[in-house]
Amino acid sequence: AKISAEDYQRVVNEAYRMFKDVDEGANADYIPILATVPSNLFGVAIVTRDGEVYAAGELDYEFSIQSVSKPFTASLIMQQQGPRTLREKIGVEPTGLPFNSKIAVEIYEERSVNPMVNAGAIAAVSLVEADSEKERWKQVLGNIEDYAGRDLKVLEDVYDSEYETAWGNRAIANLLFNYGRLYSEPEQALRVYTRQCSIGINTLDLAMMGATLANEGINPKTGKRVLAKEHIPELLAIMATAGFYDESGEWMYRAGLPAKTGVGGGIIAVVPGKFAIATFSPPLNPAGNSVRGLRAIGHIAAELGVGLYGPNAGE
Numbered sequence: 191a192k193i194s195a196e197d198y199q200r201v202v203n204e205a206y207r208m209f210k211d212v213d214e215g216a217n218a219d220y221i222p223i224l225a226t227v228p229s230n231l232f233g234v235a236i237v238t239r240d241g242e243v244y245a246a247g248e249l250d251y252e253f254s255i256q257s258v259s260k261p262f263t264a265s266l267i268m269q270q271q272g273p274r275t276l277r278e279k280i281g282v283e284p285t286g287l288p289f290n291s292k293i294a295v296e297i298y299e300e301r302s303v304n305p306m307v308n309a310g311a312i313a314a315v316s317l318v319e320a321d322s323e324k325e326r327w328k329q330v331l332g333n334i335e336d337y338a339g340r341d342l343k344v345l346e347d348v349y350d351s352e353y354e355t356a357w358g359n360r361a362i363a364n365l366l367f368n369y370g371r372l373y374s375e376p377e378q379a380l381r382v383y384t385r386q387c388s389i390g391i392n393t394l395d396l397a398m399m400g401a402t403l404a405n406e407g408i409n410p411k412t413g414k415r416v417l418a419k420e421h422i423p424e425l426l427a428i429m430a431t432a433g434f435y436d437e438s439g440e441w442m443y444r445a446g447l448p449a450k451t452g453v454g455g456g457i458i459a460v461v462p463g464k465f466a467i468a469t470f471s472p473p474l475n476p477a478g479n480s481v482r483g484l485r486a487i488g489h490i491a492a493e494l495g496v497g498l499y500g501p502n503a504g505e
């Protein structure tokens with residue numbers, strides 16, 4: 191049955207009300223500035239493939255997109271070079287290991303493993319077809335702006351805070367380069383990747399980005415095609431298997447939807463062909479996934495019965 195406007199708004203309000211006072215988890219602090227974002231902020235939004243918006247809570251606050259950017263740069267690689275190149279030059283296998291794992295780079299033959307974790311995402315940035323760092327960045331930003339349907343800016347204080355402390359990601363970039371699995375100069379890839387993660391977005395932007403995937407690659411607000419329809423299934427498959435890192439199995443069990451999280455507190459989940467759900471709430475669980483966000487989306491998916499394999503329990 192078609193989901194009514196009343197149903198959408200009801201579940202969004204409900205999810206906001208049910209989880210806003212949950213106080214488990216903690217802001218990421220390995221990027222020092224993320225610890226200073228107010229932990230109580232909580233936004234929930236649905237955007238349908240027709241661009242209808244249903245939302246509750248904090249919708250305007252701009253936070254750093256972090257790893258929620260990863261599927262979108264993977265999309266850029268698919269669009270430029272096709273899904274086969276993405277599979278061959280990065281990989282599509284979930285690691286079962288934390289998002290910043292260096293061990294994964296050592297133990298798996300693909301090295302970069304998949305574009306939803308740091309290694310694969312840094313490799314994706316290095317694969318963007320560009321002759322200069324400036325051009326590489328322009329394409330990465332432009333693509334994410336196309337998904338959001340508006341101009342975006344880097345949160346420079348987030349960029350500085352992360353780049354100054356990016357020793358782990360620098361190690362990953364250098365390891366990949368060592369194994370011939372990074373396709374640009376490593377420090378350049380690291381900088382562009384870190385800038386990508388520092389892009390400021392709000393809850394509604396995230397929902398619009400997800401809705402573009404739900405709408406088979408066309409942004410519902412601008413009407414612009416961002417990704418060819420035929421690449422959507424592969425992109426959503428990577429999100430389903432690795433979007434929650436080493437908690438992706440737990441997540442699919444809970445909600446049954448392709449999704450992507452970030453340590454800034456954002457999450458996007460996609461109901462293919464229908465709508466996207468986005469949340470923002472900074473406190474994370476130990477896997478780096480937003481506690482209120484994952485509960486809210488689990489609840490909404492269960493209430494609307496939209497899990498890909500049939501209605502999930504949501505918990």
Ligand SMILES: NC(=O)CC[C@H](N)C(=O)O
Nearest residue numbers: 256257289308387452453
């Ligand atoms: N999981 C995340 O959101 C990680 C992104 C962050 N920029 C990092 O590289 O550590």
